Amino acid sequence: DIQLTQSPSFLSASVGDRVTITCRASQGIINFLAWYRQKPGQAPQLLIKSASTLQSGVPSRFGGSGSGTEFTLTISSLQPEDFATYFCQQVNTYPRTFGQGTKVEIK
Amino acid sequence: QVQLQESGPGLVKPSETLSLTCTLSGGSISSYYWAWIRQSPGRGLEWIGHIYYTGGTDYNPSLKSRVSLSVDTSNNQFSLKLTSVTAADTAVYYCARDPYGDFFDFWGQGILVTVSS
Numbered sequence: 469d470i471q472l473t474q475s476p477s478f479l480s481a482s483v484g485d486r487v488t489i490t491c492r493a494s495q496g497i498i499n500f501l502a503w504y505r506q507k508p509g510q511a512p513q514l515l516i517k518s519a520s521t522l523q524s525g526v527p528s529r530f531g532g533s534g535s536g537t538e539f540t541l542t543i544s545s546l547q548p549e550d551f552a553t554y555f556c557q558q559v560n561t562y563p564r565t566f567g568q569g570t571k572v573e574i575k
Numbered sequence: 576q577v578q579l580q581e582s583g584p585g586l587v588k589p590s591e592t593l594s595l596t597c598t599l600s601g602g603s604i605s606s607y608y609w610a611w612i613r614q615s616p617g618r619g620l621e622w623i624g625h626i627y628y629t630g631g632t633d634y635n636p637s638l639k640s641r642v643s644l645s646v647d648t649s650n651n652q653f654s655l656k657l658t659s660v661t662a663a664d665t666a667v668y669y670c671a672r673d674p675y676g677d678f679f680d681f682w683g684q685g686i687l688v689t690v691s692s
Contacts, residue, residue, distance in 0.1 A: 502678045511682035559677035563635040566620035
């Protein structure tokens with residue numbers, strides 16, 4: 469199975485901050501990576517697919533980049549609803565796997 | 576608007592079979608893949624498998640011997656069966672739309688299933 473390692477696991481930030489989360493894959497996955505946001509008590513929500521394509525309806529403050537084994541999710545200006553947990557997911561091979569999550573907390 | 580809703584028992588005894596159904600509204604199940612994912616504090620998010628509307632399946636090898644997915648196009652539903660459950664199968668189970676066999680763009684709210692006697 470492909471292992472996905474996110475860093476950091478926890479992040480404290482303020483409204484308006486620029487935030488960057490990294491996802492590293494144990495082997496190359498080209499650009500077959502997605503990012504999700506999960507608010508407490510809710511299901512994950514797809515933000516980014518194919519490493520850098522913004523999902524329909526997702527605000528433009530979210531951006532994704534990377535290829536191969538290293539990927540980045542950037543939130544350009546953190547909003548109150550962005551205090552949540554973020555997950556990456558690879559879709560290059562079966563089984564589909566997820567990162568362990570990055571929790572973004574209010575500083 | 577596509578909506579998914581999981582249903583089934585919230586409590587299952589060890590060694591028994593966990594059975595869940597996902598009902599789709601606001602769209603037709605006769606397109607795309609449909610997936611099951613579970614989440615627990617110890618295992619994080621875990622892909623269980625997905626089923627194409629024509630019935631083709633892919634399963635997580637870690638669960639393959641115990642899992643079965645099916646689709647009922649006439650009722651716009653798809654289902655999960657997991658046999659011989661243990662406490663390790665306690666989790667929130669989500670169903671999701673998996674349009675091209677990869678990313679999940681619509682999710683159900685999730686259902687907590689506890690395995691306990």
